[in-house]
Amino acid sequence: MITKSKKELKQGMLENVMSQFNHAADIVDLNPNIRKILSITNNELIIHFPVKMDNGDVEVFTGYRVQHNNALGPYKGGLRYHPTVDIDAAKALAMWMTWKTSLAGLPYGGAKGGIQLDPSKYSTTELERITRRFTYALGDNIGPEHDIPAPDVNTNSQTMAWIVDTYMSTKSPAERSKNQHVVTGKPLGSGGSEGRDRATGYGVFLNIKFWAEKKKIDLKNKRFIVQGFGNVGFWTSYFLELEGAKLVGVQDAFGTIANQEGIAVAQLNDYMQGNKGSIVDFPNSVALPTEDFFGLDCDICIPAALGNQITAENADKIKAFLIAEGANGPTDVEAEEILLNNGVGIIPDILCNSGGVIGSYFEWLQNRNGELWQLDEVLAKLDKKMKEIFDRVYVKAEERNGDMRTSAYVIAIERIEKAYVQRGIFP
Numbered sequence: 001m002i003t004k005s006k007k008e009l010k011q012g013m014l015e016n017v018m019s020q021f022n023h024a025a026d027i028v029d030l031n032p033n034i035r036k037i038l039s040i041t042n043n044e045l046i047i048h049f050p051v052k053m054d055n056g057d058v059e060v061f062t063g064y065r066v067q068h069n070n071a072l073g074p075y076k077g078g079l080r081y082h083p084t085v086d087i088d089a090a091k092a093l094a095m096w097m098t099w100k101t102s103l104a105g106l107p108y109g110g111a112k113g114g115i116q117l118d119p120s121k122y123s124t125t126e127l128e129r130i131t132r133r134f135t136y137a138l139g140d141n142i143g144p145e146h147d148i149p150a151p152d153v154n155t156n157s158q159t160m161a162w163i164v165d166t167y168m169s170t171k172s173p174a175e176r177s178k179n180q181h182v183v184t185g186k187p188l189g190s191g192g193s194e195g196r197d198r199a200t201g202y203g204v205f206l207n208i209k210f211w212a213e214k215k216k217i218d219l220k221n222k223r224f225i226v227q228g229f230g231n232v233g234f235w236t237s238y239f240l241e242l243e244g245a246k247l248v249g250v251q252d253a254f255g256t257i258a259n260q261e262g263i264a265v266a267q268l269n270d271y272m273q274g275n276k277g278s279i280v281d282f283p284n285s286v287a288l289p290t291e292d293f294f295g296l297d298c299d300i301c302i303p304a305a306l307g308n309q310i311t312a313e314n315a316d317k318i319k320a321f322l323i324a325e326g327a328n329g330p331t332d333v334e335a336e337e338i339l340l341n342n343g344v345g346i347i348p349d350i351l352c353n354s355g356g357v358i359g360s361y362f363e364w365l366q367n368r369n370g371e372l373w374q375l376d377e378v379l380a381k382l383d384k385k386m387k388e389i390f391d392r393v394y395v396k397a398e399e400r401n402g403d404m405r406t407s408a409y410v411i412a413i414e415r416i417e418k419a420y421v422q423r424g425i426f427p
């Protein structure tokens, strides 16, 4: 288990996103009024709600939804169930969503939320009641044209199905079917889209592939390590393995394993599913201490778990030539400086993991228009969109002779600034 304290995780994330934003805002000479608006969140909800547990006792939970900005469209962003969820974490993650949706050219703003809890301590029926009660408490603070949640850490398509069912049950019978797109990432049978399950990991893979093409690097036999073997970590590994790359190290919430000969992705996934979600003791691998993970010998490092995992403490140990950020905010500002000085390439989160929200946008569009797209159609559209965004960021970084994160922020911030200025609010 990573030993960062809750306090370190939350403070770091908010400080990091603000520092990244201010750095880029200085570069674009952002209108000071717009900088003021973007520096704080529009709405912050903290909800304490009681739920009856299986044993009859009542527990009171705390849920959060932070809506950072909606200048470009409805608020959009995931819901996380984790002990580190609090108001600062939700604020930081909501801000990252605003930059991500803007960079991707989507008609969305940014939001994020979740519940502060360890889901492994609750039964499925308890988690269902917790989710339904939270949804009821959120009421019309979410909505298909207002704020559209999606899965994040420890939430999945089942969680989204409970939310959509609860939300729709609060509407009149005639209105119910118009509200299916209140969440994305739903199961296929409940208005979900083909391909949303793999969209984030496929997007991370595509970003790595596009980057390697620019650098004329063949991904075949390149060794990669992945932190987090959930939705993002698994699908990224799956597509990289298909391309001929080799998974040589994995870390999850329970432990760290390595094998320089390669770890079979599908086998590890099957093992993990039957092992209470843990990779520990996977056959043909060695167990390593937590702190050895980022120093593993490899070519590509994919943090796909929580924020603030790559810090000044471990950045110098990284041997990979590329970091592809599947997680939100995995690299702190100090670590990024060290890595860039060491010549390590970084594909920043707001670009690298944007396949997820793009996949969500496709689901939302299908629900709105009564369409059903095939898997190959979804992946082809995602590929095209991701290539356009990657190229814009890459070219901007080359023009500026700078890093990809700042370039991604520059593009994202300029789009939002333009919207405010065009409306004549801040000429």
Ligand SMILES: NC(=O)C1=CN([C@@H]2O[C@H](COP(=O)(O)OP(=O)(O)OC[C@H]3O[C@@H](n4cnc5c(N)ncnc54)[C@H](O)[C@@H]3O)[C@@H](O)[C@H]2O)C=CC1
Pocket (backbone or CB within 6 Å): 001, 002, 151, 152, 153, 154, 155, 200, 227, 228, 229, 230, 231, 232, 233, 251, 252, 253, 254, 304, 305, 306, 307, 326, 327, 328, 353, 354, 356, 357
């Ligand atoms: N699910 C999605 O579509 C998107 C997710 N992301 C980001 O990707 C990251 C992972 O999300 P998901 O894969 O959806 O979550 P998940 O819940 O499916 O998987 C999380 C994985 O991280 C591991 N993990 C948790 N705490 C850890 C720790 N302290 N050290 C090492 N590993 C740890 C878990 O064991 C699990 O393997 C998060 O930062 C999330 O915000 C970003 C864009 C979209």
Ligand SMILES: O=C(O)CCC(=O)C(=O)O
Pocket (backbone or CB within 6 Å): 076, 077, 078, 079, 100, 148, 149, 150, 151, 152, 184, 185, 328, 353, 354, 356, 357, 358, 360
């Ligand atoms: O799919 C979405 O709407 C948002 C996913 C998310 O939370 C993220 O990109 O961090």
